[in-house]
Amino acid sequence: MTLLTYLRRKLGLTGTKLGCAEGGCGACTVMLSRFQTHTQHHYAVNACLAPLCSLHLVAVTTVEGIGSVARKLHPVQERIAKAHGSQCGFCTPGIVMSMYALLRNNPTPKMADMEEAFQGNLCRCTGYRPILEGYKTFTVVRQIYKHTVKTHSCQNTHSHCIFFFLQDGGCCGGRGRENGCCMTNGSGEATALFSTTDFAPFDPTQEVIFPPELMRSRSLCFRGDRATWLQPDTLEEILRLKWKHPDARVVVGNTEVGIEVKFKNMVYPVILAPSFIPELNSVTHTEDGVVFGAACTLSHMGAVLRQAVETLPPHQTEVFLAVLEQLRWFAGQQIRNVAAVGGNIMTASPISDLNPVFMAAGCKLTLMDKDGSRVVQMDDSFFTGYRRTVLRPQEILVSIEIPYSQKTQFVSAFKQSPRREDDISIVTAAMSVTFTPGSNVVEDLRLSYGGMAATTVLAKRTANRLRGRCWGEELLQEACSTLAEEMTLDPSVPGGMVTYRRTLTLSLFYKFYLTVLQKLRQQGVNVEEVKSDCVSATELYHPQTPSSVQIYQAVPKGRSQDDVLGRPMMHLSAMKQATGEAVYCDDVPLYENELYLSLITSSKAHARIISVDTSAAERLPGVVCFVFADDILGSNATGPVVYDESVLADGQVTCVGHIIGAVVADTQLHAQRAAKAVKIQYEELQPVVTIQEAIAAQSFYQPIRTIQKGDPEAGFKQADHVLEGEMHIGGQEHFYLETNATLAVPRGEDGEMELFVSTQSASKTQSLVAKALGVPANRVVVRVKRMGGGFGGKESRTTVLSTVVAVAANKYRPVRCMLDRDEDMLITGGRHPFYGKYKVGFLNSGKVMALDVSYYSNAGNSMDLSLSVMERALFHMENSYNVANVRGQGFLCRTNLPSNTAFRGFGGPQGMMISESWITDVAQSLGKAAEEVRRLNLYMEGDSTPYNQILDQFTLDRCWDECLSRSEYQQRRAAIDLYNRQNRWTKRGLAIVPTKFGISFTAVFLNQAGALVHIYTDGSVLLTHGGTEMGQGLHTKMVQIASRVLGIPYSKIHISETSTNTVPNTSPTAASASSDLNGAAVQNACEILMKRLEPYKNKNPKGSWEDWVKSAYFDRVSLSANGFYKTPDLGYDFDSNSGRVFNYFSYGVACSEVEIDCLTGAHKNLSTTIVMDVGHSLNPAIDIGQVEGAFMQGLGLFTLEELHYSPRGVLLTRGPGSYKIPAFGDIPTTLTVSLLRDAPNDKAIFASKAVGEPPLFLASSVFFAIKDAISAARAESGIKGPFRLDSPASAERIRNACTDRFTKLCPPAEPGSFTPWSVQV
């Protein structure tokens, strides 16, 4: 059992969250304290991987242990909440605990310590900036600031000032107003989203002490039904046990074994835990190097090596530095704190980051069994096959010696992974060269690569050829051609990226070559000088501390403090989220007789089910029953718009992950084991997996939508140029931190059922559950307290789980299921992949005259919301550009993938991405600046869209101008051009991109909302509305609105939950419109109540709210009111291309600068400036949070996140280990977000605008900045003009697009001549 299961299920401590169960998200972070080598150690770990048995004599601190709302919040909890660092809050307890553990070890950390501490934590909502901003107040910078501020004229304590004081002499660079700070200028602009004066001081002496009873050790044995855990405390004992149990696993951190048991169904009956054995945990400095016991954790090893680097002469520490470089990017802190060096070696993974260094350095390993020891060198004979070594079954690894380097030896290590932080390598390498003293003649060379074979390998042939040669250009050429021959890969190799991986072996060697040249010259050896434009290729990546500015409109002077509308008010649940007290679906306390459900899903993309055999599963402990299609009392047909899906598969499956049935058992573990034991026989049918396959097979859902305006053919004739292009945009996993969850409770009479669901669509869940149960909707109540993120993923696909759970509960008793991350990713679909083909006609000036574009989306195995998604793509096909003659067509590809669905932006980003691709092509083909062509084509006030909607209250031009000036676009451009002239292998790029996002559901009937407001006789108000809270701060905004209309402090108003029995027939919380719709309904309800209270106010004008309420009550006036709102004047008709589609548009512009490493494809997000029109913000902190969160999610979409599918439609990326969302380190180094001032919107509540989705597309500015940088790299090879770059701009795509001498040595295999590992769907 893991610590996490124990905390949540046995102790009911639900503050610690389950986000992935594989150590990849940090939601389960807790602090462990252990007494070892006479000191206490506090360290953050992933509770999801920590075996409970390993915690004997260990103190565990969870988020509940450090503070609570009722008691007192710990400063780490308070500051993340008040700094707006908690949106949905599901990641928050984990982040709190990472910070807490850091402060326990170091009460005044540096920013770098903090960034390291968060390497293992993910947040999908906030964009990370506010978390860092809040916690910056604990850092050394903050302490210095405290002293600095006294001598500075700034009167205020503002968060972001802290950084700028030290960097620039103030956030305004000394250009502030009379009081010296720009944040209080007289223009009505404000920039502080929180005040540090509100923070309780942090006193590190007040922490809980280490329990003295845990300061001892002894050997232990725990016996379970499937495994025995033996924890010996002497070397002799463990060797004896290993002799007795040669198949026993030695487990230290469990970061490998835990994954094998959970995801690969491995069973290890005997486990040996060596954590208390001194020899395996010791560190010894010898004459030749440092010897680490095999159980030393990576954190400990890092600390020892860092110390050695500080004290030893530099020439001795080349190997140590290479190890440290690998450790910098090795997993996250929580993993490094428990994972052992021996575990990394003995896992023998071909993509181990440390083994290449150990191999290149020739480290020595001591292996031991009961009869003695032997020392082996880590060379290519150590690894005998995939995850196999020379270690004999009775042996264990006792220690590793990492040697000092020699005077003439140079060592480098490299790791290339999709994401820099906490990611597994694509290719990892270490290189060591030793020269004949005083010369550049190679005496010894070892080039070690991971990710190029089934084991870590040495490029022996290349090394042999280069031995005795001089380090120079000739050697480089020989090295590259030999490496290209030696480091080959089968084109079908697992992991794919064949060309990229092969090119990397050369590129990394080239980096090493240049680095060594520099070092040789520093030693006075006569070698050629590294050209100045190549120097940047040798620089190791060191993140810079991010800084940020947020600018918004201040509330008018004199407004009452009680009126919180327009103020940066904290998310109302933030404090509870930070203490772990906020209740999510799976935190609802267990019912006494509750059962757990696990889904049985298809392993085939397209097949007939021949048989389902449950006999083996039935025999397993805890199994109560199975649920199949026959158990559905109502209708098995389901679907959010058309009923083209089944609740449970009936005879046929149409995707991998198609739900066939379910097992209900007493516990999650038992249910999951039984589900895996169900045997299904299939007759396989040919699947359609990719868009291209669907086009070839004409496999489309109907209708095929078209929007046409003007005469495209005539436009092409008028154009000076016509060009054609295409682009593919990959899909995206929602990766809400809280996976789908449902608890269904039968009420025992009249077919009543109560469901607690993590869904954006309470009403849709209600109606589909009722349909499956065969009861009217009035028997089903759906309740939603809050979600740990939704992003569209919980709009319709949640019902695939909730209907099944309800069917099971209907059969028996309360049933719960929270999907594991891998199940959720497999089953629930994501953002639609899109392929766009375009033809664009334009004048010499760059003015676009005509456009013909076809969109193809991969809709998957059911219609779901795909038609509406495509319609929105078409409604955004021109993004912000005025094109007189335009035709867009949209095809929904029917494929055998899980149905794709709503995702923030809902097709809009894909539609706009294609338009930014053709506008970039236009600029590149004319040799003009893209910014100039964009500006030339930009809409103006009064222009009309392709669907004939007139643009009024148009603010995009203002956003554009402000963004240009705030980003200092022209100066930046000039600096980038200069940089690019001076650097051959790193290039910078810049792009400014606009967005125009239409606000309304395109299905007109959904543009309605209801609210229910009760006033109780004590004056407290219970507010309910149709929207759900998923972190976006909807409930907070609704309370702000009610507070304004009722004229009472917000503290008197409470929202308990969203439920179908309070506000019926609700639209999903989606389309960014929930504040507009529900806000207006709340306003309506509150106004009705105010009207009823008016006589009592008039009668007693000096009375209080409570007086008026009481008077009205005693006068028998109803103090409960329904509110309702529908958006007026909507209704578009595709046939006539007329009628209003959108109520209004949200506008924004972003400018981003990036730097790419042309040799590896890695990129850095240097700077982003965003100007966003959100009208009169209801809550600037929440709105800026939405802008930043959406931007970071878009950054993932366009630059990082890749779903890999096999050619047979199997999803290969099913967790944070293989699917990478942006992490803390991906924030642009400087980030400015400015909400456009003085831009009231007369079409939404209190002049505000929608904000949830519109900013997401602004992240495409990073994509196009990357494309700009690639263009500069291609120009070095003489390649000019438009080129295709698909999204995301991953490291692989960037590298492959930077054509050069290395890429030419690694040509791709002929398409069609092999079966690729993954396909572009």
Ligand SMILES: Cc1cc2nc3c(=O)[nH]c(=O)nc-3n(C[C@H](O)[C@H](O)[C@H](O)COP(=O)(O)OP(=O)(O)OC[C@H]3O[C@@H](n4cnc5c(N)ncnc54)[C@H](O)[C@@H]3O)c2cc1C
């Ligand atoms: C989220 C996450 C991120 C990761 N990131 C990286 C990364 O960036 N780079 C990387 O290289 N790896 C990474 N890993 C892999 C893993 O963390 C490392 O391999 C780690 O060093 C394993 O150590 P452990 O103590 O947890 O091993 P365990 O799981 O305890 O054991 C691993 C294996 O080693 C064997 N073993 C351990 N000690 C001995 C011994 N003394 N004698 C004989 N056999 C022994 C065990 O029997 C078992 O087979 C990651 C893993 C996770 C879960």
Ligand code: FES
């Ligand atoms: S749940 Fe443990 S790291 Fe994700």
Ligand code: FES
């Ligand atoms: S607030 Fe971080 S995942 Fe939602």
